[in-house]
Amino acid sequence: MSRLNRPGRVTSTLTYVWLVVAAVVLLFPVLLTVLGGFLPSIDLLRQPPNLLGHYTVDSYLGALRQTVVPLLPAFGNSLFVGLVIMVAHLVTSCLAAYALVFLRTPLRTPLFWLFLATIMVPYEAIVVPNALFVRSLGIGDSRFALVLPFLANGFGVFLLRQAFRQFPGELRDAATIDGCGHFRFLFTILLPGCRPAIAALAVWSFLQGWNMYFWPLIISSTNNSLNTLQTAVFALRSNDSADPGLLLAGITITLLPTLLLVLFGQRWLVRGFTAGAVK
Amino acid sequence: MSQSVISRWNPRELALTVLFLAPAVAGLGAFVIFPLFQAVYLATMGSDILGNPTRFVGFQHFEELFTPEFGAVLARTAGFTLMVVVAGVLLPMALAVPLSQRLPGMRIFRTLFTLPFAYSASAASVVWLLMLNPAMSPVNWVLQLIGVTAPGWTTDSGWALVTVAGVTVWMVSGFNLLVLAAGLAGLDEQVLEAARIDGASGVRNFTSIVLPMISPSLFFVIVTTTLTALQSLGQPQVMTDGGPNGATSTLVYSIFNQAFHNNNSNYGLASAQGLVLLIVGVLLAAVQFGVIERRVHYR
Numbered sequence: 303m304s305r306l307n308r309p310g311r312v313t314s315t316l317t318y319v320w321l322v323v324a325a326v327v328l329l330f331p332v333l334l335t336v337l338g339g340f341l342p343s344i345d346l347l348r349q350p351p352n353l354l355g356h357y358t359v360d361s362y363l364g365a366l367r368q369t370v371v372p373l374l375p376a377f378g379n380s381l382f383v384g385l386v387i388m389v390a391h392l393v394t395s396c397l398a399a400y401a402l403v404f405l406r407t408p409l410r411t412p413l414f415w416l417f418l419a420t421i422m423v424p425y426e427a428i429v430v431p432n433a434l435f436v437r438s439l440g441i442g443d444s445r446f447a448l449v450l451p452f453l454a455n456g457f458g459v460f461l462l463r464q465a466f467r468q469f470p471g472e473l474r475d476a477a478t479i480d481g482c483g484h485f486r487f488l489f490t491i492l493l494p495g496c497r498p499a500i501a502a503l504a505v506w507s508f509l510q511g512w513n514m515y516f517w518p519l520i521i522s523s524t525n526n527s528l529n530t531l532q533t534a535v536f537a538l539r540s541n542d543s544a545d546p547g548l549l550l551a552g553i554t555i556t557l558l559p560t561l562l563l564v565l566f567g568q569r570w571l572v573r574g575f576t577a578g579a580v581k
Numbered sequence: 582m583s584q585s586v587i588s589r590w591n592p593r594e595l596a597l598t599v600l601f602l603a604p605a606v607a608g609l610g611a612f613v614i615f616p617l618f619q620a621v622y623l624a625t626m627g628s629d630i631l632g633n634p635t636r637f638v639g640f641q642h643f644e645e646l647f648t649p650e651f652g653a654v655l656a657r658t659a660g661f662t663l664m665v666v667v668a669g670v671l672l673p674m675a676l677a678v679p680l681s682q683r684l685p686g687m688r689i690f691r692t693l694f695t696l697p698f699a700y701s702a703s704a705a706s707v708v709w710l711l712m713l714n715p716a717m718s719p720v721n722w723v724l725q726l727i728g729v730t731a732p733g734w735t736t737d738s739g740w741a742l743v744t745v746a747g748v749t750v751w752m753v754s755g756f757n758l759l760v761l762a763a764g765l766a767g768l769d770e771q772v773l774e775a776a777r778i779d780g781a782s783g784v785r786n787f788t789s790i791v792l793p794m795i796s797p798s799l800f801f802v803i804v805t806t807t808l809t810a811l812q813s814l815g816q817p818q819v820m821t822d823g824g825p826n827g828a829t830s831t832l833v834y835s836i837f838n839q840a841f842h843n844n845n846s847n848y849g850l851a852s853a854q855g856l857v858l859l860i861v862g863v864l865l866a867a868v869q870f871g872v873i874e875r876r877v878h879y880r
Contacts, residue, residue, distance in 0.1 A: 317679040321690050324676055328751065330719060331708045332696050338711075350719040390608075398605035405598045413602065420613045424812050424862050426833045427855035430623060430840050430848045431616035454608025484597060513701035515815045520841055532703045536819060539707050546711050553704045560699035564755070568695055572763045 339365075339551030346546045361547035365555060368538065368548070373555060375527060376534035379445060380512055380556070383530055386449045387511030388504050395458030395503065400488055402459070403466040404474070414463065420456035425516065433520050447521050448528060452511065458503050461574070465499030466492065502574020505567040512560055531556040617859070623852040634848065642853035651835075651854075657742060658811070658832040658861075664746040665753070665810035670802055672750060673758035678787075680758075681765040691762055698755030702815025709748045710735070710820055735821050738828035745816045745829050752816075753809055757802045764798030765791070804869050811862055832858050 337353050338346055339362055345355025366373055401407050402414055432451050441447050469492060477487050493500065518530040529537070538552045624642050626634035645651065676694055680687050697705070712720055713734040721731035734744040768791065776790050792799070814833045817823055823830040823838060830838065832854060840851035 314682070314684055317682060317684060318686075321676070321679060325690060325693055328754070329693055329696065331705075331712055331751070334712065334719075335704075335708050347716050349715075349717055350722040351717045394605040394608060397601040401598050401601035405594055405601065407598045407602070408595075413606075416614075417605070417609065420609045422808075422863055422866050423613055423617065424808075424833075424855075424858050426812060426814065426836045427859040427862075428613060428616035428620055429836075430852050430855065431619035432612055433840075434848070435611075435616065435619075451612035454605045454612075456609060456613075459605055509699075515702050516837070523841065532701050532815075535707060536703050539710075539819070546714075546717065549707055549711065553707060556701065556704055557699055560701075561696065564695055564699040565692065568692065568759060572759055575760065575763070 335550050335553055335557065338547060339554045341547055343545055343547055346550075361545070361551035362555070364545075364548050365538070365551040368552075371526065371529045371534040371537040373531065373534055373552060376529045376531045377555070379448065379518075379528060380531040381559075382445055383448050383514065383518070384508045384512035384559070387452050388507040390449070390453035391455045391458045391507040392500065392504060394454040395462045396488070396493065396500075398454075398459045399462035399466050400484075400492070402463050404484070404487075404492075417456045417459045421460065429516065429520070432517075436521075437524075442521065443525050443528075445528065448518055448530070449511070451517070452514075455507070458507065461503050462496070462499060465496045465574075469495055498570060498573040500574075501567070501570035505563055505571055505574075509560060509563065620852040620855055623848055624856060626849050628846060628848045638849065642850045645850060646853060646857060653827070654830055654832055654835050655857075657828075657830065661742055661746050661749075661813075661831050662807060662810040664743065665749045665813075666803060666806050668746070668750045669753045669757060669806045669810070670799070673754045673761050673802070674799075676754075677758055677761040677765055678791075680762055681768075691758070694758050695755040697751055698759070700752060702752070702813065703819050705748055705752050706816050706819035709744075709751070713744065736825055738825045741821050741825060741828040745813075745820055746810075748816050748820065749810060749813055753806055757806060760798050760802050761795065764795035768794055800869075804866065807865055807869065808862065811858070811865070832861070 333353065334351065338351070340357045340359065341351070341353070341355045342358060342360065345352040398417065402410055402417075407413065436442060436447050436450060439450075441450070473491065473495070474487070477491055482491070513532065514530070515532045518528065518533050519536075522529040522533050535549070535552050535556055538549055623634055625637060625639060627636045627638040627641070629635045680691050680694075700708070712718060715721060715731070718731065720734075724731045732740045735741050772790065772794070773786075776786055812833055813831070814837055817829040817831055817834045818837065821829040823834045836851045836854045836858065839845055839847040839854065
């Protein structure tokens, strides 16, 4: 470890051994999820499960066909929740962060602390009033109920404020002197210049929305058609005839978008988050 | 226009400010800040069978918080959070440090290790239930090979909380690894080189140079992991439903159970417990920012 970046032969061998062992242990569940959906119960219900069994797509077809909580409408709901929350976070956070950084806002500092404080509030502490409020609005039966409490997010404001503050002041001044108004500066100069932070927030927000569990559980408890994939998979499990292949196929379906995002979006996540949070 | 930007605010800019701040303030005000006050009100109210607040009960719900049962809930939550934070930071660290070496294949390993981050709480819980299900458990199989009898992971009340904590660690490790690896990648090579020339040995190099230099990432990871652990619901709800015998009934599970499980609709008690959760969260954040952050080394 003394030469952190240029290890000798022994060190590098030990490194590979440790990483391979860790990868096998940590990633076996992922392997089981993706492959298990293609295996019949006979191959799965063995100790250990036989991942080289008879591959079939029956479980996937079965998961898509199951009727307790149909997966396809739930897929639609999840996509709706993820995309709406992502777009809403981007819009509300960009505008608020812009005002906090580039507009001479009275109460600028207290407002920023207020946004920060909302990150600290555990969702479970306010979920009851929110549930009562959303129901009292009479929209408990629409998809809108799934996203309404999550359209703004303190973390988004915080992340973009950090990014906007790092934007070079000379560029801002040059734009102002050239007579560039706030809207044009925001859309044509600032936002393109802060792409990593915006992409990180987009990925993060979509993951938050897509993986949300507590709120959809509450909302869908009164209206089954509002199940998202997360609550639908839980219904697959509580269905007594729980067939592991069916469950794993269902989970793989819920994982498809997020696995792709994590695989291809992680460079953005790292760049966007580390700019503000790490240094 | 250019003048107004560097002088004080004018009406046009003030209007723009209000316009820009309004969506975020409205959203957070209506669904985060206002509900906090409402939770205080609900905590003093008794509710009817449908959960509508009907009568004032004063501090009755808060008195119920001073019972041994709730004490046990708090102790369980503390134990769970501690387990998740310690293991959820040490494990990614033990992966991030070897990954920071200049060796072929490190990027592939890092990408692979991040995959659990894609799992939602419910998906991870269901997969791990299968991983630990005696009928197929690969975990039990490995233990058998080395001659250990596997415990009843989710059915033995001595093990259930540890099991749920372990799954939570698995879930948070991916993201924590990303953040710590980014911190390590940002290390100043010249400082490391200087330390090496000065003859700093492995452990000493790590504790007195690498750790302080990545302390901002470490701090970020500790704070976010604490919040995640404190607010975990999906794992205890899906894996054990708070059981066996309440062994995994943490604070958040208890809130969910009082308010929403089996149409309990005890919103008053749930709100009182929610306020306790808020206070615990704020205290922890204050301690972390007050004590740990003072030792964080920002450049």
